[in-house]
Amino acid sequence: MRPRVLRAVTRTVLLEHLRTPEAVFWTYGFPLVMALVLGFAFGEGKAEPSRVAVVDDAPAALIAAIDEHSEDRVTAQTMTAMEARRALTLGLVDLVVSGEPARPVFDLDPMRTGSELARLQVERALLRAGGAVDPGAGSLIRPVDEPGDRYIDFLIAGLIGMNLLGAGMYGIGYNVVMMRSNKLLRRLAVTPMRRGEFLAAFLMSRTLLALPPPLAILAFGIFAFGVPVHGSWLALLGLILLGTLTFAGLGLLVASRARTSESVSGWINLVTMPMWLLGGIFFSNERFPDLVQPLVRAMPMTQFTDGMRGIMLGSFDPGQIATSAVGLAVVGLLSFAAALRLFRWN
Amino acid sequence: MSRAAHGGRGPAIRLAGLRKVYTTRGRPPVVAVDGLDLTVERGEIFGLLGPNGAGKTTTVEICEGLLDATEGVVEVLGMDWGGDAEQIRARIGVSLQDTRLFEKQTVAELCALFAGLYEPSRSVEELIALVQLEEKADTRYAHLSGGQRQRLAVATALAGRPELLFLDEPTTGLDPQSRRSLWDVIRAYRDEDGGTVVLTTHYMEEAAQLCDRVMVVDHGRSIALGSPAELIAGLGAAHVVEARAPGLAARVDGGVLEGIEGILERHANGDRLHLSVTAPHVVLPGILRAFERAGVELEALTTRHTSLEDVFVHLTGRQLRDGGES
Ligand SMILES: Nc1ncnc2c1ncn2[C@@H]1O[C@H](COP(=O)(O)OP(=O)(O)OP(=O)(O)O)[C@@H](O)[C@H]1O
Numbered sequence: 212m213r214p215r216v217l218r219a220v221t222r223t224v225l226l227e228h229l230r231t232p233e234a235v236f237w238t239y240g241f242p243l244v245m246a247l248v249l250g251f252a253f254g255e256g257k258a259e260p261s262r263v264a265v266v267d268d269a270p271a272a273l274i275a276a277i278d279e280h281s282e283d284r285v286t287a288q289t290m291t292a293m294e295a296r297r298a299l300t301l302g303l304v305d306l307v308v309s310g311e312p313a314r315p316v317f318d319l320d321p322m323r324t325g326s327e328l329a330r331l332q333v334e335r336a337l338l339r340a341g342g343a344v345d346p347g348a349g350s351l352i353r354p355v356d357e358p359g360d361r362y363i364d365f366l367i368a369g370l371i372g373m374n375l376l377g378a379g380m381y382g383i384g385y386n387v388v389m390m391r392s393n394k395l396l397r398r399l400a401v402t403p404m405r406r407g408e409f410l411a412a413f414l415m416s417r418t419l420l421a422l423p424p425p426l427a428i429l430a431f432g433i434f435a436f437g438v439p440v441h442g443s444w445l446a447l448l449g450l451i452l453l454g455t456l457t458f459a460g461l462g463l464l465v466a467s468r469a470r471t472s473e474s475v476s477g478w479i480n481l482v483t484m485p486m487w488l489l490g491g492i493f494f495s496n497e498r499f500p501d502l503v504q505p506l507v508r509a510m511p512m513t514q515f516t517d518g519m520r521g522i523m524l525g526s527f528d529p530g531q532i533a534t535s536a537v538g539l540a541v542v543g544l545l546s547f548a549a550a551l552r553l554f555r556w557n
Numbered sequence: 558m559s560r561a562a563h564g565g566r567g568p569a570i571r572l573a574g575l576r577k578v579y580t581t582r583g584r585p586p587v588v589a590v591d592g593l594d595l596t597v598e599r600g601e602i603f604g605l606l607g608p609n610g611a612g613k614t615t616t617v618e619i620c621e622g623l624l625d626a627t628e629g630v631v632e633v634l635g636m637d638w639g640g641d642a643e644q645i646r647a648r649i650g651v652s653l654q655d656t657r658l659f660e661k662q663t664v665a666e667l668c669a670l671f672a673g674l675y676e677p678s679r680s681v682e683e684l685i686a687l688v689q690l691e692e693k694a695d696t697r698y699a700h701l702s703g704g705q706r707q708r709l710a711v712a713t714a715l716a717g718r719p720e721l722l723f724l725d726e727p728t729t730g731l732d733p734q735s736r737r738s739l740w741d742v743i744r745a746y747r748d749e750d751g752g753t754v755v756l757t758t759h760y761m762e763e764a765a766q767l768c769d770r771v772m773v774v775d776h777g778r779s780i781a782l783g784s785p786a787e788l789i790a791g792l793g794a795a796h797v798v799e800a801r802a803p804g805l806a807a808r809v810d811g812g813v814l815e816g817i818e819g820i821l822e823r824h825a826n827g828d829r830l831h832l833s834v835t836a837p838h839v840v841l842p843g844i845l846r847a848f849e850r851a852g853v854e855l856e857a858l859t860t861r862h863t864s865l866e867d868v869f870v871h872l873t874g875r876q877l878r879d880g881g882e883s
Pocket residue numbers: 579580581587588589607608609610611612613614615616654
């Protein structure tokens with residue numbers, strides 16, 4: 212690797228990106244818009260019945276009252292207190308109900324209008340069932356707005372992962388293939404630049420470009436929603452850098468041979484789709500059937516979102532976070548090595 | 558002092574029995590180069606001349622290491638692509654037939670990029686001045702005209718002070734003035750830096766004026782090799798007479814020109830007639846009389862010096878470029 216060559220190419224790739232305003236919007240602006248929309252409006256404006264979790268040690272009368280008197284405006288599920296709390300965090304239910312029919316206890320996220328609506332519907336059902344209760348006086352409302360328990364706290368790590376995946380796939384994968392299909396790579400191939408130098412310079416410039424958006428998303432989460440970072444900041448930043456490199460390596464790999472934008476799009480979908488669905492971006496992937504768990508676990512996106520949440524929400528011990536980091540690094544190194552072998556200029 | 562002056566031993570390029578067959582699945586194989594032997598000496602400006610699809614680009618790209626030969630020997634600057642690829646790349650400069658560069662970089666930035674890939678290299682100012690793009694130094698590639706892009710491509714090819722320069726159709730699409738100034742750049746590179754140039758072209762005039770030697774290629778084979786003057790002299794005719802009249806070919810085939818002395822060769826096609834002659838002033842009166850006697854109504858009659866174009870017509874019976882200008 213000759214620094215002179217790396218510098219020349221890195222500079223070119225950086226400038227090329229920064230001079231494309233629409234690309235800048237999609238990498239920087241879009242994730243923030245997405246966080247804003249999802250963070251504020253989650254669960255708003257729906258006509259479906261409210262989803263409610265009833266804690267399983269509550270008296271049967273409570274469940275029966277909700278089931279029979281909610282006029283189908285509420286669907287109730289019973290689960291353990293822990294499960295119910297988690298489902299609320301993940302946005303799988305709008306409200307958790309416990310206590311007794313006369314003195315219900317509501318756990319809800321006041322940021323979500325769906326939660327408030329669900330509470331009102333359940334109170335009406337209880338009123339109709341019992342007739343004699345005064346829910347206003349008798350019920351206890353416990354808002355779960357402590358940072359760390361809300362969906363937005365869960366979501367930020369996923370959004371960052373999604374952003375880094377996009378930066379690797381499109382910022383690197385797609386761009387390299389475009390350079391191949393318009394024969395720019397052929398021109399570079401007849402210079403004394405080595406393959407490794409080109410790939411490293413591309414990786415470097417793209418990593419520099421890919422780092423600010425996750426930091427912006429994180430800062431946005433912290434300042435707009437008070438998303439917590441319970442664990443080490445150093446570990447968090449390290450993991451973001453590692454994730455950036457890993458997804459960049461995957462990007463180089465999908466770009467190593469494809470000649471046309473169509474064929475690289477196919478490869479990008481092949482990598483991206485499973486990660487969106489199973490990588491724990493928008494919802495937890497712990498509940499997927501055992502059959503797909505090996506796939507879920509093998510995914511760098513799972514490693515990344517797990518590690519991020521482990522650090523931010525403080526729910527993991529350092530050993531588990533280290534495992535995630537090693538998993539990511541392995542995928543990243545293997546991808547880069549494979550890309551180096553497979554890469555062709557033509 | 559350029560490196561070119563004290564490069565390695567041997568000719569700049571040696572090709573022996575070069576063949577290239579393109580195989581695409583589901584299609585019959587295409588033989589693009591069919592047994593080419595060629596030695597380009599150092600310090601030469603060498604031209605590959607031939608119609609579309611003759612195999613010029615394929616030959617040049619094999620020499621540049623972009624394509625693999627199907628068969629044959631390829632030596633560049635006395636080295637072999639198999640073992641010395643990086644060495645060769647450091648010592649050649651290339652302008653491809655159709656390259657796109659980074660769209661959003663300026664002329665100066667692109668020169669800096671390529672200069673950054675070589676050691677030693679020319680300065681950005683020098684490169685820009687070489688191809689006279691000073692006014693466009695801060696213009697982005699996307700906003701350059703086709704001719705300006707061509708010139709920039711040549712500048713990037715010169716960035717590493719190469720010993721051997723490959724230019725694939727460097728002047729196609731240039732206006733006559735830009736073409737001439739690019740010829741000057743190429744000559745200066747050879748004369749001052751002692752470099753070797755291999756270029757491809759469709760322009761006979763260009764080959765005749767610029768190249769020390771040319772190889773005329775058709776269907777992947779060499780059909781003539783030598784200096785432009787030698788090739789023309791080889792025809793034995795210094796002049797060409799061309800005539801046009803309705804149905805002329807049929808009349809001539811019917812024997813209208815029989816018995817006229819001094820016609821070395823003739824090609825007739827439709828309304829057109831093409832004669833190679835040693836001395837037009839001797840032959841023309843007889844030709845005109847013969848036409849008049851046969852009632853041929855001439856629409857045009859021209860005479861000119863024999864050109865490389867005629868060499869091609871002589872060898873293949875076809876025009877080099879169908880209906881082309883200049
Ligand atoms: N990648 C390819 N796959 C299949 N056939 C090809 C390929 N590239 C070139 N050919 C064929 O090989 C032959 C030689 O092509 P080449 O590009 O070398 O010609 P050329 O002399 O450079 O022509 P031009 O003057 O049009 O540039 C042509 O018949 C062409 O169709």
